Amino acid sequence: MPDHKDMGLSKDFNPILQNSSFSIVNAPSLDRSNVSPIAPCACGIGLKPSYFDEIFSKKYDGDFNVDFFEVHTENYMAEGGNTLHNLDRIREEFPISLHGVGMSLGSAEGLDMGHLARVRRVMDRYNPIFISDHISFSVVDGSYLNDLLPLTYKHDSLKIISQNIRQMQDFLGRQILVENPSRYLSFVESDFTEVEFLNEIVNQTGCGLLIDINNIYVSAFNHGWDARHYIRSLNGQAVQEYHLAGHSDRSWQDDGHMKIIKIDDHGSNVCDGVWQLYRYVLEIIGERPSLIEWDQNIPSYFTLLQESKRARDYMQNIKEGAVGKAS
Amino acid sequence: MERLLKMQYGFKLNVENKNREWLETQVMANGIAAKDRLKIYENNICHSLIIALQDNFPVTLRLLGQEYFDSIAMDYSRENLPRTPLLMNYGENFPEYLSQLRALDDYPYMEDIAKLEQNWRKCYHAADRAILSKEAFWDEMLMEDAELSSRNIYIEFTPSFILMSSSYPIDKIWQINQDDNINSEDYNLTGGACYLTIFKDEEFKMTMFKLPKNLYVFLQNLANGDSLVQASEQLEKIEGEGFTLTEALVQLAELEITTEIKIISKD
Structure with a gap:
């Protein structure tokens, strides 16, 4: 076991480390390394305030352990209130990751430094294992368009998003993860495929990747991509977290033809197709902390625990399969 | 680009x-x-x-x-x-x-109802501070009482403390339309103005109180930076609403919304 101090990581930093039986690769410093500060086989869920009571009651401890919780950073940017206090309590027992939806990393006009300062305030308060946001933009001319809008995969976009990511990492003093988007359109002009664009961002900024398996599934369907080729083309070393979520189909008639687009709405169970893709990701890239997201039609806490357990079971099955082959 | x-x-x-x-x-x-x-x-x-x-x-x-x-x-x-x-x-x-x-x-009350909801939310998300209990309030106040005439006393309120008024009984309209409301009491729109304060305590419990107008004005003056003496002088100007400084202080202590009592010497 490496010395925690060598990694710039105190034992208090991560409750999982205190009881750990897993090993962590040596790294010179946590700040910009590709080393996850949490067990690769960790499974977590997206935290909702409605789950606080059940979490505090510990009624599902045992088969349904949660290794970490993820929150939307913007939901914890208030000055005070019970929601922040409850997250303080959760943080005493669990690692937290911060997942932003508002940094607008692809903004041609640059970052909103006021928002970045708010991210740092939340980071300082909760000392998260990951800080992530998206390969997208949402701020234009001072207005916040509340969606993860698609970037053109061109050299000018690459330049601006890399610049913004470097600025965010410098300001926070640590590495961030960026997530592949769900996309409903492609632009007429492109210099890169999405995977090439992601890998090039990693090369230029040293950031990590948060790979959303559902987003690959949705975008592959919407654009006719080969999802498995996408996964094989990713810089697996840079991948530090997986997301799993549900989506829905939007369909309509156009000139007598049925049109279908898959929408990443985080409002249902992870579908079988996404689970199969997750299995493939585990085989090709390997275990990474995996998180279930569910942001609409919020289900019971138990439902999310079941989904999280399923992710854990997939990881276990892959491990057992590997052991079986070896012996 | x-x-x-x-x-x-x-x-x-x-x-x-x-x-x-x-x-x-x-x-x-x-x-x-x-x-x-x-x-x-x-x-x-x-x-x-x-x-x-x-x-x-x-x-x-x-x-x-x-x-x-x-x-x-x-x-x-x-x-x-x-x-x-x-x-x-x-x-x-x-x-x-x-x-x-x-x-x-x-x-015509819809704007004020929406403002009340906005204030309720602001109160919930406001910064949390330690609040003086009514006993602590009086302990500090009585320590300074002897010097009241020679010094200015200012009140620092908890950041969640909000005052608002309306020409309509928005407090009742709001209460009747809460999910957990079991009171079917009706309200009369011509029932007159209401003066409200909203705040949260240290346990994050949110409270809305309907205030008498004189207390509302007193608190508003304090919140705007008046000293206790200045705020109480204003009270005398409210027609038909006799109100002494002591009465105002009793109510202020009861609300438990003060975080600090500041003494600033006139010199």
């Missing part, structure tokens, strides 16, 4: 219903019309902002009805895109927007 900027402005214009044509030429159809692909993003943005307004103004939603509220929220969100990603604050000028709708002329 200019092209990228133009592309990003195109998405904003799309949501604002202003100009979609140029952006559509930049999108590959690939079996689905560019306008239909862009419509998905536009719908996602508008839908999420309507949901944010529903979350932030639940009583207004209940009073207006889902369908009508949503149609107002749709127009509002296209004209008033958020300025930050903190949707907990979205709808900053929604109360004023409601007051300008001719269709709501018969519901």
Whole structure:
């Protein structure tokens, strides 16, 4: 076991480390390394305030352990209130990751430094294992368009998003993860495929990747991509977290033809197709902390625990399969 | 870079219903019309902002009805895109927007109900501070009492402390329209003005009190930076509402909204 101090990581930093039986690769410093500060086989869920009571009651401890919780950073940017206090309590027992939806990393006009300062305030308060946001933009001319809008995969976009990511990492003093988007359109002009664009961002900024398996599934369907080729083309070393979520189909008639687009709405169970893709990701890239997201039609806490357990079971099955082959 | 900027402005214009044509030429159809692909993003943005307004103004939603509220929220969100990603604050000028709708002329209290909901939310998210209990308040106050005449005493309120008034009984309208309300008491719109304070305690419990006008004015003066003596002098000007400084202090102590009693020497 490496010395925690060598990694710039105190034992208090991560409750999982205190009881750990897993090993962590040596790294010179946590700040910009590709080393996850949490067990690769960790499974977590997206935290909702409605789950606080059940979490505090510990009624599902045992088969349904949660290794970490993820929150939307913007939901914890208030000055005070019970929601922040409850997250303080959760943080005493669990690692937290911060997942932003508002940094607008692809903004041609640059970052909103006021928002970045708010991210740092939340980071300082909760000392998260990951800080992530998206390969997208949402701020234009001072207005916040509340969606993860698609970037053109061109050299000018690459330049601006890399610049913004470097600025965010410098300001926070640590590495961030960026997530592949769900996309409903492609632009007429492109210099890169999405995977090439992601890998090039990693090369230029040293950031990590948060790979959303559902987003690959949705975008592959919407654009006719080969999802498995996408996964094989990713810089697996840079991948530090997986997301799993549900989506829905939007369909309509156009000139007598049925049109279908898959929408990443985080409002249902992870579908079988996404689970199969997750299995493939585990085989090709390997275990990474995996998180279930569910942001609409919020289900019971138990439902999310079941989904999280399923992710854990997939990881276990892959491990057992590997052991079986070896012996 | 200019092209990228133009592309990003195109998405904003799309949501604002202003100009979609140029952006559509930049999108590959690939079996689905560019306008239909862009419509998905536009719908996602508008839908999420309507949901944010529903979350932030639940009583207004209940009073207006889902369908009508949503149609107002749709127009509002296209004209008033958020300025930050903190949707907990979205709808900053929604109360004023409601007051300008001719269709709501018969519901003159709607603006104040929406303001009350906004204040309730601000109170919830306000910074948390240690608050003086009424016993601690009196201990500190009595220590300074002997010097009251020679020194100025100022009150620091907890950041969650909010005052608001209305010409309508919005406190009752609000209470009757809470999910857990079991009181079917009716309200009379001509029942007169109400003066309210909202605050949260150290256990995050939110409270709304209806105040007598004189106490409301006293607290407002203190919150605006008047000393105790200055605030009490104003009280005498309120017609027909005799109120001594001691009575005002008793009520201030009971509310438990003070974080600090500051003494500033006149010298």
